[in-house]
Amino acid sequence: MIITLNNMDDFYRFQFDHDEMFNAVDDTGFYGLDASFGMFRLNQYGLDHGINAVTIDGNFNRRVEMYSSDGFSPRELKIFVSLGDCCECYMQSIGQRILLSPNKVIIYFAEDVSGYTRAQAASFKGVSVNVSLESVQSLIENYQCKALERLLSPAFLNIPRSFFHVVESTEEMTAIAHQMMFCSSERLSDTLKYRDLGWQLISLALEALIPKPRCSGRMSRADISKIHRAREILFDRMESPPSLIELAREVGLNDFKLKQGFKEVFNQTAFGCLHRQRMEKARTILLEQRGQIITAASEVGYQNHGHFSVAFRKYFGITPSAYLKLTQ
Structure with a gap:
């Protein structure tokens, strides 16, 4: 050895x-x-x-x-x-x-x-x-x-x-x-x-x-396109995302169909998708901008970096500061 x-x-x-x-x-x-x-x-x-x-x-x-x-x-x-x-x-x-x-x-x-x-x-x-x-x-x-x-x-x-x-x-x-x-x-x-x-x-x-089938056939192509557009809006505005009702109105669906559509197309809730994207983006920011925990929190929509740290630890199993030390 x-x-x-x-x-x-x-x-x-x-x-x-x-x-x-x-x-x-x-x-x-x-x-x-x-x-x-x-x-x-x-x-x-x-x-x-x-x-x-x-x-x-x-x-x-x-x-x-x-x-x-x-x-x-x-x-x-x-x-x-x-x-x-x-x-x-x-x-x-x-x-x-x-x-x-x-x-x-x-x-x-x-x-x-x-x-x-x-x-x-x-x-x-x-x-x-x-x-x-x-x-x-x-x-x-x-x-x-x-x-x-x-x-x-x-x-x-x-x-x-x-x-x-x-x-x-x-x-x-x-x-x-x-x-x-x-x-x-x-x-x-x-x-x-x-x-x-x-x-x-x-x-x-x-x-x-294996990628899951994206829909059961109960949704039209136009509706599926609107669901994808809704996810893009959430990701683009993760600093201050719209409410579910606001999002539904913006893409031209009712809120019930929007909720069901996210589960059917992405196998997640709308804000489950948003949370996952926030955490992954925050991790990328931490790697690229060493030590900028407050910046990472702000850019993914957390005004309170303490709340951000709790969410990050719950998702990844490690705090942002410990993650930075781990990746030195």
Whole structure:
């Protein structure tokens, strides 16, 4: 194992060998690390041919950056459900910072996982269900899922490309991940239960990834266009959005049809869409304008930055100031 520890930007930096970790997990189903900054455990369980699940449990006594310059992962589609505190992950092959928070599921492919994971708080926990690319292709062919094939196609190129998708974690996904985190696989009944939970999680995550039909046929094209226009208005005026009745009048719909239309077209309420856009825009502003929490709050429609901080933490699981430290 290659270990380098130093103090940089208030993060305790730890360099580890990805190959050693993957080899240990393949050989024994377990990888463990105990160091002055805390502990880190991985347990791997086979579910079916080409499919496995990994539980990750880390507890740190200080801010830690775990990084590597070399790391080649198995050729798998990974579905990761975060259950601990927020952390930031950066993989060079993907080239983007990914915020892992308890209400998010990350679906990604990356053969080269060189980069870092920064843990701001004490707990880094999650469950990853990993499906070999051959098994993914088999699923796509068996169920003739063209939408899924298009979304995952970069992994099947002659020279595969890394990618990631983020979906909202439902209560059901989170509950399944918690069960997998603490489920034993020592007995046959437990093993079968674990396999069933893994397949449920795969199914729910891929279902969330596939775009839903935008309407049931009860709405005209003109009405659907008005719903899209209403969302544009909300996003353009997020600093001071119109009320639902004002919005309905502006686009030429009654408020009941507008409410039903948002749920049917976007699978969210009008102000659910607005809230999600506000939080994502605020995160972008914080990254681009370091330390400007009040500016970010104001630009997304919060006059009270305390209320903004509460909303940001509820959505991402971390306060804006802690997020800024995490992304230094």
